[in-house]
Amino acid sequence: IAGITQAPTSQILAAGRRMTLRCTQDMRHNAMYWYRQDLGLGLRLIHYSNTAGTTGKGEVPDGYSVSRANTDDFPLTLASAVPSQTSVYFCASSESAGGGDTQYFGPGTRLTVL
Amino acid sequence: DQQVKQNSPSLSVQEGRISILNCDYTNSMFDYFLWYKKYPAEGPTFLISISSIKDKNEDGRFTVFLNKSAKHLSLHIVPSQPGDSAVYFCAASNTGTASKLTFGTGTRLQVTL
Numbered sequence: 001i002a003g004i005t006q007a008p009t010s011q012i013l014a015a016g017r018r019m020t021l022r023c024t025q026d027m028r029h030n031a032m033y034w035y036r037q038d039l040g041l042g043l044r045l046i047h048y049s050n051t052a053g054t055t056g057k058g059e060v061p062d063g064y065s066v067s068r069a070n071t072d073d074f075p076l077t078l079a080s081a082v083p084s085q086t087s088v089y090f091c092a093s094s095e096s097a098g099g100g101d102t103q104y105f106g107p108g109t110r111l112t113v114l
Numbered sequence: 115d116q117q118v119k120q121n122s123p124s125l126s127v128q129e130g131r132i133s134i135l136n137c138d139y140t141n142s143m144f145d146y147f148l149w150y151k152k153y154p155a156e157g158p159t160f161l162i163s164i165s166s167i168k169d170k171n172e173d174g175r176f177t178v179f180l181n182k183s184a185k186h187l188s189l190h191i192v193p194s195q196p197g198d199s200a201v202y203f204c205a206a207s208n209t210g211t212a213s214k215l216t217f218g219t220g221t222r223l224q225v226t227l
Binding site: 048058104 | 120123148155159214217
């Protein structure tokens with residue numbers, strides 16, 4: 001089934017540890033995104049990539065980094081996790097980077113930083 | 115500064131009745147609006163969208179209304195079904211600048227029997 005996969009499904013992490021959340025899409029979409037969802041704050045954009053080889057900062061990029069080596073994969077890395085990064089993380093993709101394109105979301109990764 | 119606001123965190127509606135979910139925005143440059151639906155432990159899924167050149171878009175039981183002068187949009191679900199129970203997010207963008215989506219905080223809809 002075409003779509004977006006994320007791994008792991010959930011993770012408990014000690015503060016200070018490094019963690020990479022994986023995201024893969026098979027729709028050959030050009031644009032990909034990482035969001036975090038927190039209660040009362042909705043979905044906030046962390047980083048995005050308009051096309052392979054390019055990345056950009058979203059609303060809440062601090063403490064996170066991304067790379068886009070190819071079209072399909074868009075990993076999100078927490079270099080040194082802190083408890084405030086406890087959240088549900090969603091990866092999404094869209095056919096193009098235009099604001100009018102529908103974004104398709106993965107199932108999410110629930111991350112707890114202790 | 116919350117540019118997209120959903121002021122009702124939750125809404126309860128009886129099965130068969132109309133559900134109305136509201137969304138307000140402050141950025142007058144937004145010209146494209148979407149609604150996403152999210153079930154627990156799943157990612158959001160696209161529901162319906164509307165461009166600022168329209169004031170209404172309908173898809174089956176779902177209709178989105180846009181009032182540009184009031185910077186307000188609403189999602190109507192008629193008739194509401196128990197399977198509609200979910201969190202609904204509105205989102206907005208400025209297609210002219212290829213801006214990214216800005217999401218609201220979500221409204222949890224509970225459709226009761």
